[in-house]
Amino acid sequence: MTAQIIDGKAIAASLRAKAAAEAQRLGKEHGLTPGLAVVLVGENPASAVYVRSKSKQTVEAGMRSFDHRLPEAVSESEVLALVQRLNADPTVHGILVQLPLPQQIDSQKILNAVDPAKDVDGFHPVNAGRLATGLPALVPCTPLGCVILARTVHPSLAGMEAVIVGRSNIVGKPLIQLLLNENATVTVAHSKTRDLPAVCRRADLLLAAVGRPDMVRGDWIKPGATVIDVGINRVPTEDGKGRIVGDVAYAEACEVAGAITPVPGGVGPMTIACLLVNTVRAACAINGLPKPAV
Ligand code: NAP
Numbered sequence: 001m002t003a004q005i006i007d008g009k010a011i012a013a014s015l016r017a018k019a020a021a022e023a024q025r026l027g028k029e030h031g032l033t034p035g036l037a038v039v040l041v042g043e044n045p046a047s048a049v050y051v052r053s054k055s056k057q058t059v060e061a062g063m064r065s066f067d068h069r070l071p072e073a074v075s076e077s078e079v080l081a082l083v084q085r086l087n088a089d090p091t092v093h094g095i096l097v098q099l100p101l102p103q104q105i106d107s108q109k110i111l112n113a114v115d116p117a118k119d120v121d122g123f124h125p126v127n128a129g130r131l132a133t134g135l136p137a138l139v140p141c142t143p144l145g146c147v148i149l150a151r152t153v154h155p156s157l158a159g160m161e162a163v164i165v166g167r168s169n170i171v172g173k174p175l176i177q178l179l180l181n182e183n184a185t186v187t188v189a190h191s192k193t194r195d196l197p198a199v200c201r202r203a204d205l206l207l208a209a210v211g212r213p214d215m216v217r218g219d220w221i222k223p224g225a226t227v228i229d230v231g232i233n234r235v236p237t238e239d240g241k242g243r244i245v246g247d248v249a250y251a252e253a254c255e256v257a258g259a260i261t262p263v264p265g266g267v268g269p270m271t272i273a274c275l276l277v278n279t280v281r282a283a284c285a286i287n288g289l290p291k292p293a294v
Helices: 008-030 045-060 076-088 107-113 125-132 141-153 172-181 196-201 250-256 268-286
Strands: 035-041 064-070 094-097 161-165 185-189 205-208 226-229 233-235 243-245
Touching: 008 045, 008 141, 008 268, 035 045, 035 076, 035 268, 045 064, 045 268, 064 076, 076 094, 076 107, 094 107, 094 268, 125 172, 141 172, 141 205, 141 226, 141 268, 161 172, 161 196, 172 185, 185 196
Parallel strands: 035 064, 035 094, 161 185, 161 205, 205 226
Antiparallel strands: 233 243
16 A cells, blocks of 8 residues: 655645635734734744744734744743733734743743733643633644644544554643544553554554654554654754654555655644634634634
């Protein structure tokens, strides 16, 4: 079998276009321009690249982008003060604090300070709790993207055996709730799971969010399964430039899976697209408008 390649780039582009169309409609009908504020502390090069592309795509979608850059040595109270200002700013509908933060800052304290209504990353405990109890919530972008990708292959996930490898707060745990909401039967594996290959082989839908290059081998995959690879791992190459691979041994997996996301070009592009969707949703909710069509 040769797996269908799930084109995350194209699916993300179409999602961004939908978010842009909704932003335009909100402008026309309500004089409302959704605004996203991004807080970047320090000089982490990967974070800086990521923040630049968030700002660019926000502006391209017809929304306002507010970039706040703070020096590496900034104090926790200064970051908290900025978050409070953004909470109170009516032109800001989404607030994202880029992680990781420097050591002197308690990340959880900062995330907890974001107004849950503007928490477009979905990391605030109020949004995590709302998601877990089936209430409307702002949902973390990467897991949301995973479910959208899976649904391009299976319009309904009801009754499917889904196995998630990884239980982080930003990917694995929100995926549990999202997949339960889709009526999948969900198993979560982690570093203490016994016989991980056998657990993975049960999956009709296998989602890997581990951070270990090529960990999931071809013979861990049930023939015909759909595989969503969240991993982003840089591995060395002979030319010294390195390359990005996922958590799934892609070439092997393509021989067995029914459908698979490539890395790069699978889950990655969905994250920012979902961030734009969350910003439009937050802008509507904050202004008492109905849920947008995206
Ligand atoms: P994380 O917080 O480090 O969590 C990794 C999870 O994998 C943990 O639950 C850990 O289990 C589990 N794990 C580690 N080694 C394992 C093993 N040998 N067998 C089974 N499970 C194992 O990572 P994360 O933040 O969720 O990110 C995971 C990957 O996704 C990374 O490559 C990251 O770069 C990528 N990612 C991509 C995007 C995107 O596409 N935009 C966004 C976020 C993350 P324990 O809990 O037992 O330690």
